[in-house]
Amino acid sequence: MSISVKLEQFEGPLDLLLHLIKKEKIDIYDIPISEITAQYLEYIENMKKLNIYVASEFLVMAATLIYIKSKMLLPKKVTINEEIQNDDIIAEDDPRLPLVQRLLEYQKIKDLVEILEKKDCLYRDFFPRGYTEFTIDFAEKEFDSYELVKIFYSLIEKMPDSLSLEVELEKITIRDMINNILETLRERKKITFIEYASQLKSKIELIVFFLALLELAKIRMITLMQSALFQDIDISLRIEQA
Amino acid sequence: MNNPLKEKYGPLPIVEAMIFSSENPLSAEKIASILELNKEDVEEIIKILMKEYNHNEMHGIEIVEIGGGYFFRTKIPYAPFIRKIVMGKESDLSKSAMETLAIIAYKQPITRAEIEHIRGVDSSNPIRSLLEKKLIKIQGRKDVPGRPHVYGTTKEFLKAFGLKDLSELPNIKEIKEIIKEPQLKLIGEEDEDKTSENNS
């Protein structure tokens, strides 16, 4: 299972660690490992108490922290020639080194994200041309039910029969389907027949979808458009219905 | 941000931008409600815009009204040129051409009948268009009655998709790893496995 659950605002264990490091104004090159481990574990405990799903990556990191901590506790075998740790340098045999490298790397990515986010962005700061007709044969023509039936039929044919036999079908009513379609349209403004139909999982659903479309078209909630013969059909809300 | 409504031309440029970007023909009511203006004022503004575009030979685009909604379109006399742009864009491959190409890529060498069996529809048009675009080629004939042509992909195909060779084609299993979307859970996992067997 890979449901990426947002732990409050943290994207992952590295994000959380960076946050802790910043909060405590810790020198990233000299992380007090037991302190940070304690805080990290406390955070995860809180999550558990709040019944928030803790992604496995966070637990892996917890284990890593504990591992580093235990290594730090062991007396160093080799006599240290240069035990002095320069401000920005971490000894090669320091168990914290791999983690520090990853944190630095991750910090860099966060900086990049910030740079990208500051840029003007499509669909946020500027928008492309929306609806148009080209006044040529390409112009969208009114929907033709014959074509709709054809596409419908081809999809039915495509569906492996074995699938529908083995699946325990969810019972879906036309009303539910209408609601689903409208919800999707409110979110997305426009969907296409094939796009929507291809995510349906059974013939029954496909049939219900088809009937729901006809119903919606009949009560003039949606517009069905086809740009050319045999093309996919665009489904959109009628103006002002949104 | 300053209030753009209060700028030199008032809401006019905003109305222009709104009509331009709307994905459906846009009604004066809708514009009015967003900008908190009277419908009449918005209609007045649209009239000015239509005068600027529609009756000015300098512009190749115009605003038209259909069923109470306004949208930009290219002016009719320019259609022959626009067709070359819009059709050129069609080299983006239609959905049917993409489907056909995908089938050929994964199942080559393959006959038209086999392609049509998978797609469930006549595929002579997409095959012709793919041949014209040199994305597929006739690779020979199949030793069955009628000795039909078999099709395969070309070097141009590899180039167009940035592949070094056919082994670089994504395989369905890998893609499914990415596509494992939680919300599409109508079918049990075993069923999905079955599907991939059918696919391969």
Added chain:
Amino acid sequence: MNNPLKEKYGPLPIVEAMIFSSENPLSAEKIASILELNKEDVEEIIKILMKEYNHNEMHGIEIVEIGGGYFFRTKIPYAPFIRKIVMGKESDLSKSAMETLAIIAYKQPITRAEIEHIRGVDSSNPIRSLLEKKLIKIQGRKDVPGRPHVYGTTKEFLKAFGLKDLSELPNIKEIKEIIKEPQLKLIGEEDEDKTSENNS
């Protein structure tokens, strides 16, 4: 039909209509080849159009150059109003998608494992969503065991962030140096076993 090229404003309105109608940024070369004009003349015309739109407060739309092509878009100050019209498009990328995109933009071509190593979390969802938004594409495979896919950014990415080309990204060189190959696997595989016990 009259020859529209011979009209009062010459090819200017046609160029406007062509840029308007093109789904993707349209290059001066393409326009020139369709109209059988010099590229320089077309560029001159585009300059006039850009002056007409971009520097004229009357207009809410402008022409910008992306990856060697030109396209119309709404002017930035009007975004808050446009957003109320164009809904659902929200290319507002999630934080995880943004992180993933940043990594790919700077380190392409890069595998999923490498991305996940840098982010520290499973990244199949953001990769899928970026693929679907066409901001990234599969660029081939890496010659390591398993031959995993490598990902890179698309033209759509440039368009989405208003970049003329990748070199417009700040400090790309500097950053590439810092983000090196993933170092040393996370310490101790045994730890992972323990975690999975906790997990259940």
